[in-house]
Amino acid sequence: MKVPMVDLTEQYHRLKDEIDAGMRNAMETAAFILGPNVQAFEKEAADYLGVKHAIGVGSGTDALHLALLALGVKAGDEVITTPFTFVATAEAIKYVGATPVFVDINPNTFNIDLTEVEKAITAKTKAVIPVHLFGQPVDMPALKALCDAKGLKIVEDCAQSFGASINGKQTGSFGDLGAFSFFPSKNLGCYGDGGMVTTNCDELAATVKQYRNHGSKVQYHHSLVGYTSRLDELQAVVLRAKLPLIDEFNNNRRRVDQTYKTMLAGTGIQMPFEDGVGKHVFHQYVCLHPKRDQILQALRDNQIACAIYYPVPLHKQEVFAKECDGVSLPITESITSQCFALPVYPELSEEKIKLVTDTIKTAL
Incomplete structure (x- = not known):
């Protein structure tokens, strides 16, 4: 990758x-x-x-x-x-x-x-x-x-x-x-x-x-x-x-977040949100877009790692299907159809972030 x-x-x-x-x-x-x-x-x-x-x-x-x-x-x-x-x-x-x-x-x-x-x-x-x-x-x-x-x-x-x-x-x-x-x-x-x-x-x-x-x-x-x-x-x-070093690591994750938000501004992607209640430490970098699959394919084609967290909500998993029969959680179900995760770790460079974001912008 x-x-x-x-x-x-x-x-x-x-x-x-x-x-x-x-x-x-x-x-x-x-x-x-x-x-x-x-x-x-x-x-x-x-x-x-x-x-x-x-x-x-x-x-x-x-x-x-x-x-x-x-x-x-x-x-x-x-x-x-x-x-x-x-x-x-x-x-x-x-x-x-x-x-x-x-x-x-x-x-x-x-x-x-x-x-x-x-x-x-x-x-x-x-x-x-x-x-x-x-x-x-x-x-x-x-x-x-x-x-x-x-x-x-x-x-x-x-x-x-x-x-x-x-x-x-x-x-x-x-x-x-x-x-x-x-x-x-x-x-x-x-x-x-x-x-x-x-x-x-x-x-x-x-x-x-x-x-x-x-x-x-x-x-x-x-x-x-x-x-x-x-x-x-x-x-x-x-x-x-x-x-x-955990505070340094987490501050660098927050740096990655700000760089992504700057570089993906205007793309229509829903970026990770901070509600003002707490300090986010960006363990995963999960975004939303209706053309998720198009974005993921472009990233994979360019040897950029990506993932879906999480593709199937727990109430729809086979192991819980019987006891959750008839349960409808529309917000969760909508998000699982659009969510995708981008690379995030403390050492991720601006150069690599730009490669990720340029690939996404081209795909869209």
């Missing part, structure tokens, strides 16, 4: 000495499970995010799953969430036996519509999972006020929003718990799978820690059925090297 969706090699070479030295040290000490790098990263991440507890787990999906378990969400409960997200958000709800209730989204931010959330609340509703989609924060003060009034719990899906904030307060610090992913392409990514749960509640933190380690508080003593979901020591080395 002349322009990839994300280029992780340049970032690695910048941090190579630090990462390689950390890896060698971890190998020499052989403390591979919940070792000193995991413990240090948990403390450093908690400090950055402004939360009391940050608990490393095996993946972002596990983070959502363990958060719901810690809250006691179970069969017979309903959890309200968005249909315009990666499937893991809803999978985690199904893992605990609960029912995902999908509501429509805001046509500008693509985030869950809080008016629709309120309409969907029933006696069975136990929690809401807002997704800070593509790095755009949900209006958490408004959602928290609604959930507090209704007695509902909140698990923030922060898989795409590390470093995003509202009035200086980080995503993952508003809800009862937050769930982060460190998949390699994320704003803060490791070199494999990894995730984290955040909370300000001591009891919830202790429960998540127990669930991540076979339900054990004391070795070989098990008081509940747990899981093997621990952040890997070697991945923690990578995350510790990158964390001090």
Whole structure:
């Protein structure tokens, strides 16, 4: 590809000495499970995010799953969430036996519509999972006020929003718990799978820690059925090297956004929107245009990476089709027919952005 969706090699070479030295040290000490790098990263991440507890787990999906378990969400409960997200958000709800209730989204931010959330609340509703989609924060003060009034719990899906904030307060610090992913392409990514749960509640933190380690508080003593979901020591080395640079990385993503907006002005493309509530960190760069397929073909023909996030909303996925039969979410369905993603990563140069935008303008 002349322009990839994300280029992780340049970032690695910048941090190579630090990462390689950390890896060698971890190998020499052989403390591979919940070792000193995991413990240090948990403390450093908690400090950055402004939360009391940050608990490393095996993946972002596990983070959502363990958060719901810690809250006691179970069969017979309903959890309200968005249909315009990666499937893991809803999978985690199904893992605990609960029912995902999908509501429509805001046509500008693509985030869950809080008016629709309120309409969907029933006696069975136990929690809401807002997704800070593509790095755009949900209006958490408004959602928290609604959930507090209704007695509902909140698990923030922060898989795409590390470093995003509202009035200086980080995503993952508003809800009862937050769930982060460190998949390699994320704003803060490791070199494999990894995730984290955040909370300000001591009891919830202790429960998540127990669930991540076979339900054990004391070795070989098990008081509940747990899981093997621990952040890997070697991945923690990578995350510790990158964390001090996350604001720089995110500011460069915002630079990419401004360059795209300048170069694509007047094309009729709906560009990513900032609602003034929070600071967007542009994990993905998702635009709308009715001639999406024409644009994508031109990009591919010119060896420029592109993608569709997401082509099929969750209420239309085969796995949820039976329970969502008859569900109509027109805004979501309209957006999935027009959305497309352009390359975005901190090191993306103006020269490459111009190649992308010139190709699009020619195609249109």
